[in-house]
């Protein structure tokens with residue numbers, strides 16, 4: 001077989017969603033050589049391309065845009081900054097030399113880069129991963145697929161009556177999309193006692209979406225052979241089961257990072273979030289490879305992903321100027337009900353994390369939580385936060401709480417003080 | 420589709436109508452179409468290989484553990500050779516991973532020598548007893564507690580979808596008429612020595628009928644006036660894990676056989692995944708291809724023992740297949756059920772429950788052999804091979820270990836559509852989807868496209884590509900049927 005073409009760029013950004021585009025825009029003006037974004041889709045922009053409602057851009061662009069408008073704006077900014085955007089370009093793996101393997105209609109190639117930024121995003125767990133039993137009828141889909149169908153392919157034949165699994169931000173976004181496609185949402189199903197998303201519920205009410213939410217409930221089985229006919233739900237407290245007729249099931253949330261390249265590249269992964277382990281400069285365990293966006297924190301909003309992209313530029317530039325091995329670091333270890341944290345590593349001399357925030361997931365709803373930072377048996381910081389920690393969304397903790405952590409000490413536990 | 424010739428009672432009858440386009444029926448139709456015979460392959464569903472043949476563990480069995488002396492033992496061994504050769508001819512992917520029977524208890528350990536002995540009686544002499552250290556050397560991810568094993572180097576993994584499709588495609592290229600969506604609902608003997616099959620899409624008249632109807636074989640058999648067996652579906656549920664798990668399972672981990680069947684295995688798949696299953700549950704419902712909570716719980720419990728690290732990976736597919744086990748006089752009949760009813764010019768090929776992928780070509784050879792032995796004088800069938808057979812079909816490769824278009828520099832340079840990845844997780848290109856839609860036996864629906872290309876079979880299950888794959892499928896079906 002003929003060998004693939006070989007190319008060389010200064011920086012390769014894998015993934016042209018908000019995180020990747022923002023990284024490229026921040027890097028291109030300052031880097032000697034090409035900053036190239038590779039995206040496997042026909043258009044850059046990532047998930048916002050098909051998230052056709054407002055709610056994008058507040059923290060990074062300081063305005064409120066729809067998803068598609070936001071995607072276009074970030075694309076234009078990256079181009080204006082001088083980045084090269086390659087679409088329909090799928091990165092499929094790494095060569096033994098650490099180059100990227102790329103497939104595109106223009107050919108198969110290998111790409112050497114002075115630095116690689118992984119910005120491959122996150123996806124929702126589909127039906128098999130959720131171990132939902134039953135036959136395999138049509139009509140079960142994720143929000144990603146639903147919004148691709150309705151907003152990019154302009155389909156209106158999704159179904160007539162849906163059950164939506166999840167009650168977080170993205171779940172309400174799915175309800176909106178269903179409504180646009182003429183499909184009524186009969187019920188939202190949440191495993192939690194309180195619906196995950198408070199703000200979107202208020203928003204939904206304003207938009208006239210009066211969909212009931214079944215809390216503490218899980219989806220057990222799908223019924224139907226060719227097309228979904230019903231779902232079987234179970235109450236987590238009582239174990240009681242009931243059947244709800246529907247022809248469509250949308251599985252929302254339950255995110256998992258698209259970490260294939262990170263794993264194939266041998267990067268250290270966080271065992272819980274399953275994203276690559278990074279330090280506050282967003283370096284991964286592999287020198288010259290960086291990671292940003294929802295690949296690290298499945299999932300936060302797009303503006304936060306984009307600000308990761310901006311943040312990583314400094315470390316990438318430093319690496320390009322003089323690759324120095326990173327200092328040893330201390331590991332951040334979340335304690336239940338905190339599930340994971342990103343970034344996970346603190347090193348001497350590194351900057352604060354993006355926006356001065358640690359991002360965590362919490363499995364319980366805790367209002368006015370008191371966060372404690374413990375190192376070598378000592379509580380080195382404690383602070384009550386005015387915002388709640390809750391399942392189904394990211395819990396943000398100011399990194400200033402880490403200022404007294406010794407960068408040469410033992411692992412650091414992050415926990416919520418008992419009430 | 421040549422529906423008129425099939426349904427026009429005045430038209431010439433087929434020489435043979437094969438009912439069921441699973442692996443077995445497709446292989447038989449292909450073999451018969453290799454002679455000067457007009458063959459119809461009659462399938463009730465919208466696609467070939469949409470019954471049990473799509474939902475198995477896709478292992479090319481050596482037959483080491485068959486019941487010695489049975490027809491099944493003989494045909495599995497023969498089928499292994501025939502299918503290995505056919506795979507080389509057509510490009511069906513086969514990976515000779517080998518298998519190890521792993522003993523977890525002293526009791527199981529003690530039975531390994533008898534398994535080796537049984538293998539020899541089945542004509543398979545390559546098995547080797549190995550100690551625990553060797554077991555862990557070859558499969559470091561096994562859970563703790565393995566006491567020893569028996570290797571079966573010849574056990575291989577393959578693609579059941581490609582096999583079924585290759586057989587049906589060859590049958591059609593040899594001149595057979597493939598009649599999909601023709602469920603046989605009635606059987607009428609004619610005075611002229613033909614049989615008329617009533618189907619959901621009209622009549623099909625033929626001089627001979629072969630019953631390869633799998634789970635429906637007993638119902639069809641009764642329409643010929645017999646009452647000799649009953650199909651008792653035995654459901655097998657399976658979990659398929661993410662391709663990233665593949666390094667955990669370099670070879671097939673077989674359980675030591677017990678009275679209750681083959682037990683749960685962990686196997687790499689030809690697509691680069693790892694599979695855990697199947698369960699074994701006798702049912703009454705022949706359509707119960709759904710998965711169950713008990714099934715999942717059982718598999719997870721077994722998996723936690725066999726390969727705990729596997730359970731940390733994402734499940735990317737779950738499904739259930741129904742083995743067409745047959746009961747004769749109320750008891751499980753532990754062999755294939757093949758019979759020629761010369762008076763009615765009718766052949767039964769039933770009871771092909773858990774080895775039919777491996778044995779399909781040998782079954783076809785066996786059936787043509789039985790008909791040939793009866794002689795053209797009695798059957799009216801000339802089974803001498805035709806000299807002008809078209810070359811075997813070249814199948815698109817779905818095997819992860821072999822070259823696929825997305826990584827083929829020359830293919831993409833010749834045709835950029837092989838560089839346009841549509842399904843990202845499985846790396847299926849626009850070129851492959853286009854080819855499948857334009858193939859001799861094109862897909863009728865999304866599942867058919869999935870079986871031909873792997874599109875949407877990956878970890879995202881359509882999160883990214885579902886809409887695009889669906890649009891290409893619909894366009895392909897519109898293009899094929901032409902302007903209305």
Ligand SMILES: Cc1cc2nc3c(=O)[nH]c(=O)nc-3n(C[C@H](O)[C@H](O)[C@H](O)COP(=O)(O)OP(=O)(O)OC[C@H]3O[C@@H](n4cnc5c(N)ncnc54)[C@H](O)[C@@H]3O)c2cc1C
Pocket residue numbers: 014015016017018019020038039040041044045046047048051053054055056057089090091092119120121122143144147169170173174258261292293294295299300301302303305306
């Ligand atoms: C239904 C829904 C509604 C949402 N609503 C809002 C909202 O109102 N406001 C808000 O701020 N956020 C919202 N979000 C979240 C927001 O979309 C994400 O936070 C944001 O898209 C994350 O950006 P990212 O760059 O990390 O990943 P993504 O947007 O997922 O981008 C990743 C990119 O990488 C590409 N890629 C992946 N692997 C490869 C590879 N191997 N080769 C080449 N390319 C690759 C993908 O094609 C994709 O373009 C919503 C999300 C969903 C699903």
Ligand SMILES: Cc1cc2nc3c(=O)[nH]c(=O)nc-3n(C[C@H](O)[C@H](O)[C@H](O)COP(=O)(O)OP(=O)(O)OC[C@H]3O[C@@H](n4cnc5c(N)ncnc54)[C@H](O)[C@@H]3O)c2cc1C
Pocket residue numbers: 438439440441442443444445461462463464467468469470471472473474475476477478479480601602603604631632633634635636639654655656697739740741742771772773774775776777778
């Ligand atoms: C869980 C499981 C694991 C297995 N693992 C393996 C393995 O690893 N290796 C191996 O070699 N074998 C394996 N098998 C066995 C193998 O899959 C079967 O033996 C084989 O698929 C049987 O093929 P078939 O053509 O007889 O049946 P089928 O594939 O069921 O085909 C019968 C066809 O007949 C059609 N039909 C039925 N009634 C009518 C009618 N009235 N009119 C028209 N059409 C009709 C059906 O629609 C169907 O398409 C496994 C089976 C299962 C269930």
